[in-house]
Amino acid sequence: MSRSPARDHPARPLGPSSPHPTTYPQFILFGDSITQFSSQVLFASLAEWYSRRLDVVNRGFSGYTAPMGYDILRQFFPSAPSPATSRIQLMTIFFGANDACLPGHPQHVPLAEYQRALRAIISFPGVELHQTECLLITPPPVDEWQLGSSERTAEHTARYAAACREVGREMGLPVLDLWTIFMSKAGWQEGSTGPLIGSKDAARNEVLGKLLNDGLHLTVQGYNLLYEALVRVIRDHLPDHLPEKLPYIFPDWKDKLGIPG
Template sequence: MRPSIVLFGDSITEESFGEGGWGAYLANHYSRSADVILRGYSGYNTRWAARVLARAVTGIPSASVAAVTVLFGANDASLPTRASAFQYVPLGEYRENLRAICALLRDRWPAAAVILVTPPPVDERGRLRFIGGGGGDGSGLPERTNQATGEYARACVQVAVECGLRVIDIWSRMQMFPGWETSFLRDGLHLTPRGNRLLFEEVVWALGDANLSLEALPADLPLCSDIDPDNAAKYFEEEEEEE
């Protein structure tokens, strides 16, 4: 069975199949080796994600799932006294929700590699430009801060270590590059094409570490270059017999 890679997350995942998105890059990268399945829910935090996970993955053949990425935290880290307070989840609950999500995924797909991804950093000036100088609530302050998001990113890494899972610390990785605020983020939160490319590269590396590189996966059906044009019919009959 052709393996599947499931992407589970908030808007940063939901948007990933857009032009230049990291999920679209993945689908192209694995086009002959694996199916990339999108389960992204814009605006969701881990509290809501934990409640809908079982329903969200219904219908995905369990035997096919080789890996799943989990990317939540950008909404959980919304400040409880600002415009997006309805999305806020306390840090301790965020950890517990991540553990619950990972436990459910491991129970449903025991052989799959679960890869946690931290929320990306936040450019507060970019957020204010996007939502308006009033901050959305008249305070003149952004509804998210990079400092608060960093706490959730570190918590995500801690949960991964505790659970023995792979983790991509994209919050730290992006900030290694000068000018990350506008190079990787288009509105202070969501990814630019370059930000999507960086996340794609990190996910490909993590999948390779889980023995899911292109080199480790067989191509789905024979490559054109491997087919003897004078004996193709017989070759495909043999393929069908093996199935």
């Protein structure tokens, strides 16, 4: 007969309750459907990597553009740190895939407005009060061969990736250039001429097709590349926020039981 886990150790008297529960700092993944659908790979991998140190929170909103994201930011981002609220330590900002819809589509956002919205998110007062480290992610390329409609093109999306990179340079933020990572995997090189990979004016690209499951959203392989790139960016640009540099929020079990070593 198995013993009850509650009887394995002598009961200890409980100390006085804290007026506020202990909160974990948070790593917010903020973006559109590519973020929302990341739970099985990107979100899970980050949660494992930061286990016991940060809570990874998925704030992905399918169909949202950067201006729509800014509009709801104040509704979930704490205005200031307090004992009762978590400090937002890290945040990825991953918009552009919907903003890059062609003019005339309801989700289309002009380039200048897209950049203004990214700047507004980065400059949000709560972000400054929490001293949140923000990291921009460019929209990935699209594969017109897989898309079921003509509301996006490879060339148009490339302009939004470039605009995202420009905001990162301007504001001194690290940028995870997912567009270039995917395109380089597919054989694209800087300065290439001719039709862009992903365009129907170019030959269908099998590598890009394996990274995007419908021409827009990421496959498991695509999310794995995104996770690996995010780890590299944090190591290179935000080394103080690596898991090994962050303390456990609650002590190790040996420390809890007073076991030396």
